[in-house]
Amino acid sequence: xxxxxxxxxxxxxxxxxxxxxxxxxxxxxxxxxxxxxxxxxxxx
Numbered sequence: 001x002x003x004x005x006x007x008x009x010x011x012x013x014x015x016x017x018x019x020x021x022x023x024x025x026x027x028x029x030x031x032x033x034x035x036x037x038x039x040x041x042x043x044x
Contacts, residue, residue, distance in 0.1 A: 021037055023037055
């Protein structure tokens with residue numbers, strides 16, 4: 001589960017009900033984590 005964060009952009013606030021997990025993409029490790037989340041990996 002993602003840590004809580006503050007949504008300040010109106011678009012993100014509107015999208016929040018449709019978002020299951022917030023993940024970063026700022027590094028290779030973060031991108032690999034994103035891929036695991038998209039695959040539905042149990043360890044993501």
